[in-house]
Amino acid sequence: MQQELEACRRERDECLEGWKRSKADLENYKREEEKRVSALVKFSGESLIRDLLPVLDSFDAAGRSGEEVPEGLRAIRGQITGILNRHGVEEIKVSPGDPFDPSEQEAVGETESEVPEGDVAQIMATGYRFHEKILRAAQVKISKGQTNE
């Protein structure tokens, strides 16, 4: 009888332990899930926004084409960037003469320039940030200084 009682007690303890563990797992999971969901919601637009970037590139290309860009086209670009801003997307601000910063810029080439060597000479494509994440680094050409005549 004593043995049976012991066995029973052990089994009960195991069951209790298992139950507590399951409960704890569930509670921990819920907590992690909450974090995951809020991260998901925050970045949920990411893939759509990434897919839209080439559209903005096309607008920028239009601007560079040398052809007179209708005011309307500029306004449309503004419309799109306005919407993106409201959703947490920002253009990365770079100008010629800025120091090169690989945390938000990508060097795609070098070019002669009055700008000091090693600094940004030309912006080739706009970069975008989504909340704290770099969606696409700004594509820039680095100055190699000026060669003397």
Next chain:
Amino acid sequence: MGTTNSAMAAMKAGEPSILENDEGNRTTPSVVALNKSGERLVGQLAKRQAVVNPAGTIYAVKRLIGRKFSEAEVQEDKKSLSYEIKESDHGGVDIQMGEKWYKPEEISAMVLQKLKADAEARLGEKIDGAVITVPAYFDDSQRQATKQAGEIAGFSVKRILNEPTAAALAYGLNKKTDEKIVVYDFGGGTFDVSILEVGDNTVEVRATGGDPHLGGEDFDNKILNYLLEEYKKQEGVDLSKDKLAIQRLKEAAERAKHELSSAQETEVNLPYITSDENGPKHFTLKLTRAKLESLVEEFIDRSVKLVEKAVTDSAPQGAGLQLSDIDEIVLVGGQTRMPAIQEAVKKLFGKDPHKGINPDEVVSVGAAIQGEIIAAKEEGRKPEGEVKDILLLDVTPLTLSLETLGGVATPMIEKNTTIPTSKTQVFSTAADNQTSVEIHIGQGERSMMSDNKTLGKFILDGIPPSPRGVPQVEVTFDIDANGILNVSAKDKASGKSQSVRIEATTSLNKEEVEKLKKEAAEHASEDQKKKELIEARNQAESLAYTAEKSLKDAGDKVPADVRTNIEEKIKNVREVRDKDDTAAIQTAMNELSQEIQKIGQSMYNEKKEESAPEEKKEGEDASSETTPEDDSKSEHNDN
């Protein structure tokens, strides 16, 4: 630790999960650089300045680690590497970065150090142990060097794990007995095939093969060249020198490749790609999956031949087996998402390959699992994920539902819900002064209760007479660990309750379950239409009822012509309701809704005439459609 990119994973809540680095990315470029100011950059930052600092940017170190400088592969790679390498004192490779020379393991350690720091930040705790993966063909020297890289980075390297073995682990194939597995790894820069043998809780590598210079990048380049040629044909313009155009085309080529994994056709559309003396030029081209497949056919064929060779060549070059000896195939590497590759592999072996896990991450996932196994052993416990196996929980194989107004089967417990579990919902009555409700319990996946199996029925009466939709009847479905279902219904007002106990709801024949699920899938669209019709009818009746009530309540405040109009519309709705045209019912309802708004308007207008002029309010819909409860037993309001 990949040639181009590295990834890391850890067990979180019993599941292996990829850890993002501090830039928020799931992979980190295996690149290190020293910029002109003497600053060291690692990962994405190093990659971003590679173009302007080719001599100071170190990449593809995996091709050099643990090798002798004199080896043929090293000499070959030396020709294309942008940085300097030389022979070290011990015959190995020394890499020049800035003024100093480094061993490959020191460079790899820098990448690992960053991953360690990022992982510790993500997980919020210190990490000391790591499992690092290497190709199956790595020799002792390469493995040792990789281990050292880990140790330099501050890890206690618990295991150097073969990449194909990690992939097999990720799919749980290590639990199989006496099986032969092919791992087909088509990454960005290299193609590797490994033949594994699994048994007795061990995984053995029988043979390896592949091409270290064949990868997804070759596909991208082929597509890019095709686009450039097509454009030349179309417009007579050569874009190959236009850096910016190339960049856009490259990105478009990659996107197109991804899209064609799920679509048959895609369009490459790049406005303002360039301009000439005539003005701006644009690029549009349709690319079909068939065309893509023909462009990359040679690469896929080459990979298939290499697989065949690895399987059938006699040992030690190959595994000395027949293709039919292979039991399982695992796909690794982003490129394997391409349907043509999956088809080619399936055709070769006559079986479907395993591909459920993200192919870019499957090796890391496997490494995390191995890490957990080792950690568990060290700590004297069972690995997470296995403990769960001791207490096996059942699931309910088919959906359990309640019949609601119109014969609709309203799901209460969805199929594949883990049991024990309980679900409660509040329902109501369909008609005024309805004093009893019938609880009809069904099992199955069809939308109409008549197509499902009846498990039980009972009646709850004694509900105090009230207008329809007012009573609150709480219905609970409770399944215990043995699969016994208890359904109870309780009227909240009177406190009266009734219940029924149903045995063996989970002991269904597997084939039967599959058959029923298949039937449901086949009838899915017609079931859906039936359901929509019923719901429309329910809504129509509800609307008609509310309209009548509103008219009654408003009394003679409603002008005669408005009243007549509304009564006509109500009649119309009731007539259409009995027919089978869901759309017609919706139309009739909308017309009635519009008319009903005039009741409210009339009432406000009257008020206005009575009192001094006040602000004119927006006409409220005096007859709000829904009853307080979210779900009525009889009204299926879809809010």
